[in-house]
Amino acid sequence: MQITFRQLRVVSEVARYSSVIRAAEALHLTAPAVSLQIKEAERQVGLTLFDRAGRRMTLTTTGEYFLVYARRLLATLKDAEDMMARFKRLESGRLTIGMVGAASYFLPQLLAKFHAEHPAVDVRLRLASREKLGVMMQGNDVDLCIMGRPPQDPPTRAEPFASHPHVLVVSPQHRFARAEAVPAVALANEPFIVREPDSGTREALQKYLDAHRIQPTFVMEMPSNEAIKQAVMAGMGVSLLSLHTIALEWSNGLIAVPHVEGLPLERRWNVVNIAAKQLSPAAEAFRYFVLEHGESHLAAMMSHDAS
Template identity: 35%
Template sequence: MPNLIQKLSRGATLRQLEILAVVYRLGSIKAASEALHLTQPTVSMQLKKLGDASGMPLYQIMGRKLVFTDSGREIALSATRIFGELSALDMRLSEFRGLRAGALRLSVVTTSKYFIPHMLGPFCERYPGIDIQLNVGNRQQIIDRLEAGDEDFYVFSHPPENIDTVSTRFLVNPLVVIAPESHPLAGERSVSLVQLAREPFLMREPGSGTRYAIEQFLHRHDLRLNVKMTIQSNEAIKHAVMSGLGVSILSAHTLTFGGNAGLVELQVEKMPITTSWHMVWPKSKTLSPIADRFLQYVHNEGRRLIEGEFKRVGFETREL
């Protein structure tokens, strides 16, 4: 009786295994078809062929939800590992080609999207043959992607503590108080925390790294803010502040690279809140030659580039 390897080698293809891995990661045929630029019937047909080749059903449709069988889950996880090894092999070979080919995959939290592209620009010029894949999401979405482990690096201001990872700090992340230019406190040389607490405050949503840092700061200083509105977007917060709806605390990167017209930084005591940006990757993952080269670049030229822009617009950075 043929074993599973013999069955798959006779009827399965790498493309079918790739489709299965993507469906498993994204959780639905629709999402996988969009990611792979295939039609849903094509994805379903390829999965059926793979199931026939393995001799076991891969998934069931329960209600409107796709549920993997135990055998389908094991094949999908194995397929994910296979493509991870193939990607690592391609990266290792690219080292022999002088980093003229390959891919660098990044998943970053939303606030870091303001400066990460500025770091990527010179790196891409130096290695034009490298394919850059950049995914942006909120903190929880990036944690989910970190648990899947598909990318080379994940950028956080506050890395998750319950996942076995390697984390390296590469840039400071000052959080500053912003207000509209016409605000009564805009001309003050020193604003107390008590004064700040009286102001209508616009807060980032629960789970965001910025909110996490603010809540830690409030706890340390036994302070409560007058939160009037919770907003999920840095850009929406900036426009709400400009409209006079309140003051807020945002990363200085949001203002340096995202624009600060109509806004001023209030000189609040014990501010800014200084956190750090971290490059994070699973401890079990070996960095590819391209990823290793990018990490070196980030800690040297990339960091100096961002700090230079900071100083140009008036923000000072501290050594890590």
């Protein structure tokens, strides 16, 4: 086959978005150019890679197998580019950072500071759950990740850079908001609004409840911190959230953080990458930047919100 890496990238992006138009936007190409590359890739392979249903593109069985090898080749090319950049010591090119939801409250501002020092680096952000980020790291879809507890698979290097406290949050009208101290056992009677089971916040909450032998009622499960905050402020229940996700609401009196026995839970923010992967100079520069400035950035952010 005389297939090109450009065609491999097009196939991969169309498979990711199931759309020629969205893939074209991601690749900075026109939709006709993407369609042409898909047709040429299928001509080279001699088989149909996508089923067309209106504007939706779905992989055929052949396409699913082809995508596995396409991504392997693209990952190998990325490794080669990163290694050549290391020899040149070029802090340029694209840097893709993965983050869990709670990191979205501080990471964009930190990235803005990084970009000011490294303007030649094209930085992209990808938001996903901890488990999905592990898959994305393994597939070379992201270079580094910012998260709490790293995934168990694949083997990673996780370096802590800042404290990540988790607290109980309640409505300002809740009786806990006026209490000087709340014993852990009092939580047994509270309706809890929780994150999805594979989230780090949900796992931290479950460990806390198990340690205090508490079996509360989980009344709602929500996939985002924003949705949980709105439900808590509406008085629909209580929750455990990262302190970094509620700074604005807390400082404006929209949400309360009572003093609860055994809280806050002191976790850590980590910068994470695949242990066996050689980082590009841009990724190494970002890693050093986070380890050097991450903690002071978070402290300054929380101090500003508190004031």
